[in-house]
Amino acid sequence: MSSLNTSAAVREDRGRPALHPDPGRSPRLTLRPGSGLAWRIMTLFVVFAAALLIIVGVLLTFLSFRTQRSAVIHTQSEIAKRAALDVSAFLSTVEQSLLVLAQTQSLADLEPAEQREALNQLLETLPTFDELTYVDALGREQAKVSPYHTFTTSELTSQSDNPGFRQAMRGERYLSSVSFSNYSGQPIVSFALPVSDLRQETVGVLMARVNFHRMWNIVTGMEVGETGYAYVVDEQGRLIAYRDISPVLRHEDLSRLPTVAAFLEGRPATAEYRGLAGTQVVGAQTPIAGTPWAVVAELPIDEAYAGLQRMLGLLGLLLLGAIVVAAATGRYLAGYIVRPIETLQAGAAVIGRGDLDHTIEVKTGDEIEALAEAFNTMSRNLRRSREEIERWNRELERQVEERTAALQSANLQLQALARVSSRINAALALPDALEAVAEASRAVLGAGRCAVYLLDPETDELRCELARGVSPAYVSAVRHFYRKIPGGQVIDTRRPLVIRDAANDPRLAAIHESVRQEGYHTVALLPLAHGDESLGVLAFYHEAERNYSADDLELAQTFANQAAIAIKNARLFDATSQRAAELSALYAVASTVSQSLDLDEVLNNALDEVLQLMQTDVGWIYLVDEEMEGLTLSAYRGQDTKLAQEVRWLHFGEGFSGYVAQHGEPLLVKDITNNTEFTPHPAALRGGLRSFAGVPLEAKGRILGVLGVAGYGDRQFTRQETDLLSSIGRQVGIAVENARLYDQSREVAALEERNRLAREIHDTLAQGLTGIVVQLEAAERVAAKRPELATASLERAKRLARRSLEEARRSLWNLRPTPLERLSLSEALQQEVTRLASQDGLEARFSLTGEERRLPPDDELNLYRIAQEALTNVRKHAQAHTVSVELAFNTNGLCLSVTDDGIGGVNAISNSRRNAGLGLVGMRERAHLLGGELHIESPPNGGTKVAVTVPDVRD
Numbered sequence: 001m002s003s004l005n006t007s008a009a010v011r012e013d014r015g016r017p018a019l020h021p022d023p024g025r026s027p028r029l030t031l032r033p034g035s036g037l038a039w040r041i042m043t044l045f046v047v048f049a050a051a052l053l054i055i056v057g058v059l060l061t062f063l064s065f066r067t068q069r070s071a072v073i074h075t076q077s078e079i080a081k082r083a084a085l086d087v088s089a090f091l092s093t094v095e096q097s098l099l100v101l102a103q104t105q106s107l108a109d110l111e112p113a114e115q116r117e118a119l120n121q122l123l124e125t126l127p128t129f130d131e132l133t134y135v136d137a138l139g140r141e142q143a144k145v146s147p148y149h150t151f152t153t154s155e156l157t158s159q160s161d162n163p164g165f166r167q168a169m170r171g172e173r174y175l176s177s178v179s180f181s182n183y184s185g186q187p188i189v190s191f192a193l194p195v196s197d198l199r200q201e202t203v204g205v206l207m208a209r210v211n212f213h214r215m216w217n218i219v220t221g222m223e224v225g226e227t228g229y230a231y232v233v234d235e236q237g238r239l240i241a242y243r244d245i246s247p248v249l250r251h252e253d254l255s256r257l258p259t260v261a262a263f264l265e266g267r268p269a270t271a272e273y274r275g276l277a278g279t280q281v282v283g284a285q286t287p288i289a290g291t292p293w294a295v296v297a298e299l300p301i302d303e304a305y306a307g308l309q310r311m312l313g314l315l316g317l318l319l320l321g322a323i324v325v326a327a328a329t330g331r332y333l334a335g336y337i338v339r340p341i342e343t344l345q346a347g348a349a350v351i352g353r354g355d356l357d358h359t360i361e362v363k364t365g366d367e368i369e370a371l372a373e374a375f376n377t378m379s380r381n382l383r384r385s386r387e388e389i390e391r392w393n394r395e396l397e398r399q400v401e402e403r404t405a406a407l408q409s410a411n412l413q414l415q416a417l418a419r420v421s422s423r424i425n426a427a428l429a430l431p432d433a434l435e436a437v438a439e440a441s442r443a444v445l446g447a448g449r450c451a452v453y454l455l456d457p458e459t460d461e462l463r464c465e466l467a468r469g470v471s472p473a474y475v476s477a478v479r480h481f482y483r484k485i486p487g488g489q490v491i492d493t494r495r496p497l498v499i500r501d502a503a504n505d506p507r508l509a510a511i512h513e514s515v516r517q518e519g520y521h522t523v524a525l526l527p528l529a530h531g532d533e534s535l536g537v538l539a540f541y542h543e544a545e546r547n548y549s550a551d552d553l554e555l556a557q558t559f560a561n562q563a564a565i566a567i568k569n570a571r572l573f574d575a576t577s578q579r580a581a582e583l584s585a586l587y588a589v590a591s592t593v594s595q596s597l598d599l600d601e602v603l604n605n606a607l608d609e610v611l612q613l614m615q616t617d618v619g620w621i622y623l624v625d626e627e628m629e630g631l632t633l634s635a636y637r638g639q640d641t642k643l644a645q646e647v648r649w650l651h652f653g654e655g656f657s658g659y660v661a662q663h664g665e666p667l668l669v670k671d672i673t674n675n676t677e678f679t680p681h682p683a684a685l686r687g688g689l690r691s692f693a694g695v696p697l698e699a700k701g702r703i704l705g706v707l708g709v710a711g712y713g714d715r716q717f718t719r720q721e722t723d724l725l726s727s728i729g730r731q732v733g734i735a736v737e738n739a740r741l742y743d744q745s746r747e748v749a750a751l752e753e754r755n756r757l758a759r760e761i762h763d764t765l766a767q768g769l770t771g772i773v774v775q776l777e778a779a780e781r782v783a784a785k786r787p788e789l790a791t792a793s794l795e796r797a798k799r800l801a802r803r804s805l806e807e808a809r810r811s812l813w814n815l816r817p818t819p820l821e822r823l824s825l826s827e828a829l830q831q832e833v834t835r836l837a838s839q840d841g842l843e844a845r846f847s848l849t850g851e852e853r854r855l856p857p858d859d860e861l862n863l864y865r866i867a868q869e870a871l872t873n874v875r876k877h878a879q880a881h882t883v884s885v886e887l888a889f890n891t892n893g894l895c896l897s898v899t900d901d902g903i904g905g906v907n908a909i910s911n912s913r914r915n916a917g918l919g920l921v922g923m924r925e926r927a928h929l930l931g932g933e934l935h936i937e938s939p940p941n942g943g944t945k946v947a948v949t950v951p952d953v954r955d
Helices: 002-014 037-104 112-125 163-169 213-220 245-249 258-265 306-352 367-426 430-444 472-484 486-493 506-518 550-593 599-614 641-646 655-663 682-686 719-782 787-815 825-840 857-878 905-915 919-929
Strands: 129-136 141-146 187-196 202-211 229-233 239-241 270-274 280-287 294-300 449-456 461-468 497-499 522-530 533-542 618-625 630-637 649-651 667-669 691-699 702-711 843-849 882-890 893-900 933-937 944-951
Touching (some): 037 187, 037 202, 037 213, 037 280, 213 229, 213 239, 239 245, 258 270, 258 294, 430 449, 430 461, 430 550, 449 472, 486 522, 486 533, 522 550, 533 550, 550 599, 599 630, 599 719, 618 655, 641 682, 649 655, 655 667, 691 719, 719 787, 825 843, 825 857, 825 882, 857 893, 919 944
Antiparallel strands (some): 129 141, 129 202, 280 294, 522 533, 618 630, 667 691, 691 702, 933 944
């Protein structure tokens, strides 16, 4: 494109009249900045003159600045010194007045009334005092006066803790920092002077609060130029006097300022800096004699150097005038030198613009005239070459234009295909990809309208997925008659078709009226296919007649193929998303139903999860009642109690749920009210339900119940939702079976415990009571004849009764809740070993090996019962002196062992089989429930070891 634009510009430039000026006119050039020798001559002249003036001006400015700065610094220092002297004089006057009173009046020898009178006289003489106080050597106020208040004796206080009092008692003068009066609110300073007797011993202190307002006036009234100012800082650099009272009240810290910092360091300083008012100033400071304060004077730099600035302005005006004079002089001189050169330059410029007929006229008789003739010869040669070049250029332009048009068309097609491919790869949503196809077709094929029709393989119906520029009425007509128009043929044959005159083509007779209303002329129908699957048709509509070339048709089919890829990708994405959602739902239900083994809790939790997943509010679960040969309502949601009572029990085959239970297959009813195939329960019609989906609950090939959901209004369940519900039903069926097995196992455990208790009562209490009865009967028979034998029988009966009582207590102990309800397994075993040692006198030990892990409650209970039964056998049958219990955890599982040093051998084992309460059978059964094994070692030479190993123990 840039080469075409350049060629066009050349052609336009050659055709302009400006390139062929009138030969009789001489070109008139003006002197432009930087355009030639004259300008350089004039510039050098001006630069030389200006440089000389600038050097003189800079030197003069430097000398003036140094002089001005010295004068300003001296003035500021003098102003600060004068202010410091005024303040010092004021403070000295106050101090002298106090010294006269302290040294000449003998205050310590006067009565309090006379002391007050002396203080009042000083107050009248010098009204700058805010308060006068005489304090004796013990720090007690003896007399106190103020122009603002009359003090009574009761108002006099002690000043012993006052720093001014303590310093004055040492014979030193005291001067405080600036504060503010409680009476007038004005700034004050406190003085404290020692009062001496004739022996020059300090007998009291004269304390005064001096109104600082006069010093304030001295500082604020000080004239520092027109806009300058002065202020006072204390020994810490804080502001104590200034024309604006706000920073004074804040005790603003000015130690950051150079002059204040120099004062704090004890050195003089004058500097330029950003002052208290926030502007650049020239500042100077002077300490106030007799005080820890200093006066700072600041003058804005703008005012300090105002004279210098005026002088610089005058120098600038002089420099500007000199430059103007130098420029005029240089221009006048340059004209004599460069005028022939300008004529030559002007002629060369005309020739350079393409006017090869122009002749340069220069008559100087020197080298410049020879150069002008050389230019004239060159222009004649260029004129002949230009005619030949123009002929070749016209031919080249024609070829370039043709090739450029072809490349632009191909480039536009490639860009459109790239955009479509990019959109399809970037987005999995079908509308975005199809929209890209529509935009590209309008840009490349000139199709102002397009539509995408997709075929439903199950219903053989055609639906419009995208319509741009066509009305809904036209889309409806195409969908209705697509088998009678070429659209169906394109789908079946999978070959493109172009109809140039759609309004009169007999193949579109079924929709001619709709075609005329739409107002298009040509339609291109492209098959949408992927592999062996026909997906639909892509239609491009043109308002004017369009003749598709083979390349156009190939390009249009390429768009159709891209659209087909987008459709397949979108369908694959939807299927994957649907499968992921189903897996997530199954996982959620499985997680919910696996959290409990209580049947009611399992059913209610599962039903809540299903209703949330199916996005409905009505659902129920029926369980099969094999004894009554029907279904029992076990959980429900979204139904009132009265309706639930009516359907709480169903026969097999009754209603939708009865049908599902009877046939063992899912049932989907989209409209209950218009259903003729299945008979609903009357309660369902009265409840206003519209749709139903039910699946059987299966486990191990048996139907355990029915899971059903229902919806109101427009809520209709799909086949995919029913399939998901079937998968959920299988999960819930397994959970129901597990809950029932759990209940059965608990019943079996309870039965085993009752049998164990019966055997233990038979083996212990029953035998003991039988022995008691036998002894009592024997005592009864011999009581009259042989009293001593009767007494022996009664003693044996008593021992048997005590032993039976002990056995009864042990049995009751075993029936109590296990310690595992509040202890870990190791803690419970330790407690059992300790109890055995204390009750039976055995040497019993417990040890724990490895890191203990918590087990499921039932597993811990079975291990505890095994250890308890083994210890009981040791106590009753082993005749042992020591017993040890060890609980060992390792990476492969755990091992619980009980070892004694009893008689051992076959007799002990056989006794355990016959007489021990739970016995070996019970311990083996418990070990089997744990998934482990029970091992017994009992050699003939004594000792027995009972060990149970449980593999793969997990938390």
